[in-house]
Structures are given as C-alpha cells and as structure tokens.
Amino acid sequence: MAKLKSIIKIEGTLDGLTFYKGKEGYLVKTKGGVSSKRIKNDPAFVRTRENGAEFGHCTKSGKLLRRAIADFMVDAKDNRVTSRLTQVMSRIKNLDATSPRGERKVGIGLVTPEGKLAIKGFEFNDRALLSNILKADYTLDTTTGEVQCADFIPVNDLNPPEGATHVSVASGVLNINFNTDEKDLQISPVVNLPIDTTSTVLTLTPPSMPVGTGVDFYLLKIAFFQEVNGVQYPLNNGAFNALQIVEVL
Template identity: 55%
Template sequence: MGKLDGIIKIQGTLDNLTFYKSADGHFVRTKGGVSKNRIKNDPAFQRTRENGTEFGHSASAAKLLRTGVGIMLFHAKDRRLSSRLLGIMAQIKNLDSRSARGERKVALGLTTAEGKQLLKGFDFNAQAALNSIFYPPLVLDTGSGKVTIADFVPKQQILAPEGATHFSLQSAFLNLDFATGIFETTYSPVDNHIIDNTAISVNLNPSGVPAGTGIAFYLMLIEFFQEVNGVQYVLNNGSYNVLNILDVV
C-alpha cells in the first residue's frame, strides 16, 4: 500500500490500481486477492468466513451503542471513535464462552464482569478523557441514574480549555439489549455554570429509569463554552468536550 502524494487526488479503480481516501490521507494499492465466491464456498476459507461473521457482528454492536447514546454523541466524539469502539466490542465478543467460533456474541460477552469492565470508563472523545479534565469525585446511583457532585470549585477542579468561560454537565441512563437491538435512553436536564472560584454542587437526574432488561450504561457529557456579549459559543466545534461511560451494570 502506498500513499498518494501529488496535486491531483484520485478515488476509484484505474487498471490494476485502486485509489482511496482514509482519515490518514490518500492511498493507492494494487488489485488482487481471492475471489468472493471462493471465500464464500471453499472449505479452506472456513476460518475466514467465521472471522468475517464475527467482525460484522462486532461492528453492528458498536453501531448500536453509538445509536443508543443518541444526541450526546454529536457533542463529543473523535474521528477514530468507530474503530476504537469496534476493537472493544471484538474483545467483548471473545469473552463469549458458550458459542461456537464464528457465532460468538457481544451480548453474551457482556454478561461477564470482564466484558462490562472493558466499556466502563470509555471516552467517546479520546482527545478529552474524563479523568484528565474533571477532578471532583462523583457519586452514581445505579438504581435511578442520578449523578451527584458535591461542593466543587470549577476553576480549581476542572481543566478547562483556554478561552472557556462556562461549562455544562448532563447525564444519561441507557438500557440496551444487544441481543434484540432494543434500547431506551433517558437524559437529565443540562446544568450550565460559569468557570470561577465559586463552590457549587450538581445533581444530574435522568428523566426516568429506561425500560428493558438489557445492559445498563450510565454516561456523562461535559461541554465547554465561551461567552461573548451574553451568548455562549461551543469551543472549537466541541473538540474539547467529554463523553464518558461512568459505569456498566
């Protein structure tokens, strides 16, 4: 695989060369490989088919979680989120000790403590990790999804980006069944504050306990703003924002 370095950027296939664009730039590679029909039917490629099936399942599980998180995801994510989350789902799928190779499921992997631990603390924006930006201790009630943060000073306990004058907090309670694809998400109201040396306490209460018998995810979103003439503007299109999975039950 070579990287395309030139004024004219091509995408598509030309003779035996395939030109394509990824997040890392423009690349070119030669055509070739085994035909799809052989991979689909040749016994020699049984392992390949099994790996492909499980890869597709892991990708679907990652997409389902992103969908379940809902509107919060539009406020805090990085460009490699899909691939990072896919990698974790593949690890969780491997924890399914009941199913045959090629049929292992994320839903079964998440019944294990190890599977839940792989998603606990996950940051949807790798450039803004919760534990490197937000230092106050928080208390999570897994029954109601309520997040309590008592008596903290924003100026001293939040590593805010340069230019930020305000921040907001919001929590979410997601119930997601990976086996059926059914989910429900509830959100707390957005709680907005100035970044100064005044001590505050925050209570983030989701609107209710989501229905279902799936896996419970508890999330928190932190957004940063700059106030100009009484209007708050999101800093750098949200690239400093935090979205974290606080716990998985």
C-alpha cells in the same frame, strides 16, 4: 505492473487485466487475489468466514451503541471512535464462552463481569478524557441514575481548555440489549455554570430510569463554551468535550 502506452486510454477490467490511472499515468496489472466465491464456499477459508462474521457483528454492535446515544455524543467524539469502539466490542465478543466460533456474540460476552469491565471507562473523545478534565469526586446512584458532586467549584474542579468561560454537565443512563437491538436512553437536564469560584451542589438526575431487558450504561458528559456578548458558543466545535461510560451494570 506495466505502463499503458496507447492513444486509447482504458480504465476497468478486460480479459483478466485491470487498467487504471495512477500517479505515473495509465497502468495495467493482472487480476489477482482470491475470488469472493471461493472465500464463501471453500472449506480452506472457513476460519476467514468465521472471523468475517464476528467482525461484522462487532461492527454492528458498535454502531448500535453509537446510534443509541447519537444526540448525546454528537459534540463529544473523536474521528476514531468507530474503530476504537469496534475493538472493544471484539474483546467483549471473545468473552462469549457458549457460542461456536463464528457466532460469538457481544450481548453474551457483555453479561460477564469481564465484559462489563472491558467497556467501563470508555471515552468517546480521546482528545478530551473525563479523567483528565474532572478533578472532583462524585457519587453515582445506580437505582436512579443520579450523579452528584456535593461541593463543585468549577475553577478548582475542572481542567478547562483555554478560552472556556462556561461549562455544561449532564448525565445519562442507557439500557441496551445487543441481542434484540432494543435501546432506551434517559438524559438528565443540563446544568450550565460559569467557570468561577462559586460552590455548587451539582446534581444530575435523569427523568426516569430507562426501560429494557439489556445492560445499563451510565454516562457523564462535560462540554465547554465561550461567552461573547452574552451568548455562549461551543468551544472549538466540541473538540474539548468529554463523554465517558462511568459504570456498566
């Protein structure tokens, strides 16, 4: 790397030299690295191409899942959810024992028990884990998607953030096929409760089970609000909201 001392300031590439502006002024360096053409065609980079293809597939699979539940997770996610989900998809892809290297698929790995287990319990907001927030036991009917807590007392059964006065709870079932990109999400009506000592039979039932030939993801979401003058406001823009994949079938 060298400094450029000239009355003419250049940025860009010229004759194999790259000119750019850095903290120390205008700098110049020689063009290096392997060309994209060589990576695409040289047999020496076959493993690089295979890894790149599978990484791209895992990224796409994570994006498909996020988009499928975009409205549900909009206020219950952290800023690293994309990369964390891609890592999980990569582990699931590795469970595809039938496809050749470079062509292994998330959809094939996910049908294995190990694949389902790899994503079960995934938290979309690692700043607010459902397992830390919800202290009550609940049941899940996988034939209807219904989640029920027989004796739910918010002040006892939650670890609410400071300032929260109300809580909203909802469940969802997503059928998603990573081989065809088909998806269907069904969400229960939201139950909103004050965080007090009132006992409630909390029942969350989606309007129907989703339609599709893919895998069923069962989701549970908890969101906190603060009431001011009769109006409920999201607490800290949803920073304390939890959304978890509680079951995969």
